[in-house]
Amino acid sequence: MSYSLKPDEVAAAAKDWLEKRGVRIEDIAEITYALQKDYVEDVQMEDCIESVERVISKREVQNAVLTGIQLDYLCEQGALIAPLQDMVKYDEGLYGADEILALSIVNIYGSIGLTNFGYIDKVKPGIVGRLNDKTDGQVHTFLDDIVAAIASSAASRLAHNTYDAEKPMTPP
Amino acid sequence: MSYSLKPDEVAAAAKDWLEKRGVRIEDIAEITYALQKDYVEDVQMEDCIESVERVISKREVQNAVLTGIQLDYLCEQGALIAPLQDMVKYDEGLYGADEILALSIVNIYGSIGLTNFGYIDKVKPGIVGRLNDKTDGQVHTFLDDIVAAIASSAASRLAHNTYDAEKPMTPP
């Protein structure tokens, strides 16, 4: 028996599962937009949507999305081994594997995304807050961090691409 | 319903699952010993065993152990969503979530463990090679990296604790 990599299949599965779990590209792009509008002049919502799509097109991001949603989903069904089941279900304060997977997304766009990631993860704007409020009966312990990571990575990507080379900066 | 953290239960589960998956503390300590014997004078196997036990007593390490073994185990039972099922089963070259979880262990003992981790992960000595050879019918895509991370972390820990303060070093 042989194994074939199917890049298109992996990409499609990541997109499908985001949608199945209630996350639209636009939801993520809204956070990216809020992060960038004060820094990048004339940033448009369409730029943010495109940037989110480009982030999601990376294989490492798809790996994190599928792995994280997998763990959330199995937890919902009570299929994890004790005591991991409860640690994931209650998003226990000392369980950090969700942040670790998210960090692997942020790192791809460099360390300048770390600050935004941490900020979003704490303030929980928009879709991140909705995933985290636990009112839909679903478990999103991994997904809320992953969405925060995608949004901040899309902002880093815009910063790298559109940084205004002539913008005056305040000297110390 | 309330949730209580049970640190002893998490620690016990991590130890149990390592054993159930065929990994003994001594197996890991052997790799640590091989890494350290050229650097730390008079290092003993008992020191390495104790160092491995101390690494495993950290909550972050237990989190990684339980999460990684969980994914291996569900994969063995064919319970992962396609295409993640095949990516984990065949330890696909572009799937790196196993290295990411392992890195979270290594980082706790600082960046000096990175080199040893990468080396073990490539050369696959002892138990790491046995986990990786796939002849026991089990899936250890995550566990081999986690064991490599624990072994190199235990070596970093020894280096931090027993570094010979008077050992002459070659100047450039």
Place this chain on the structure above:
Amino acid sequence: MSYSLKPDEVAAAAKDWLEKRGVRIEDIAEITYALQKDYVEDVQMEDCIESVERVISKREVQNAVLTGIQLDYLCEQGALIAPLQDMVKYDEGLYGADEILALSIVNIYGSIGLTNFGYIDKVKPGIVGRLNDKTDGQVHTFLDDIVAAIASSAASRLAHNTYDAEKPMTPP
């Protein structure tokens, strides 16, 4: 010529340089206190001070402190090679080596510190804001991130040590 590691000397130098650059342990502990008071019942300022001191006693943290302050200091004197001189002086948006060094501190206490680190780095409370406002004529491009990392690491350390095992958590 031989080289001897002098752990006490490295520890003392890190403490001295923090002070010389205007950062007191109490300043850092204030941020830790603000982060923890909503999560850890009965947390006291003294606990935070002790936690900051314990973080700073780690060799990896001392390495980051000395390396970061070194770069800030040489930049102040105009001693860096162009264009690094300007990148550090103006804390350029695409220069992320400061976040990288800071991350090496945060990682030691596990991924749960990432969120707090990013939040502090963005909101810039207390001493972090003072270091960042550039009114003292000094360059603190590295130091503000390092202080944010120490404060959030001290909070993670408290969380790991004093997490209320019986605190009820909201189920999803």
Place this chain on the structure above:
Amino acid sequence: MSYSLKPDEVAAAAKDWLEKRGVRIEDIAEITYALQKDYVEDVQMEDCIESVERVISKREVQNAVLTGIQLDYLCEQGALIAPLQDMVKYDEGLYGADEILALSIVNIYGSIGLTNFGYIDKVKPGIVGRLNDKTDGQVHTFLDDIVAAIASSAASRLAHNTYDAEKPMTPP
């Protein structure tokens, strides 16, 4: 006074300094070639050279190159503060800021590069060994790790781009 980002200047400075410190693109590409020739069929030296060039064209990589060489260079001139001066000069075993900067390069191409990075850093093939042998009187404490990181990142990049989608993989 205003500050303008000059991306071309940063890129040119990184390339110049690599050359001034005795590192040619071809030297790095040789390591990439050695890493990849067993995995990617028909990989050519030209592919490796191009991949190294693409890695070096990333801003985060240029930041790490300039920052690391800066510290090596100032150390050579005895310009670092004690005890950092000796820690860098003797590439002290507990000093890990060099590995940290290197990791920020590796992370950009995902976690699959970690293994190769650690392996190269330990085995020290080609240019990495020459930088490390300290016979040229120069200090390359940071640069050897950075070169190892660029070589393994270029290998990861090739793996992501040219992975043979139809290559049969051994099932467990």
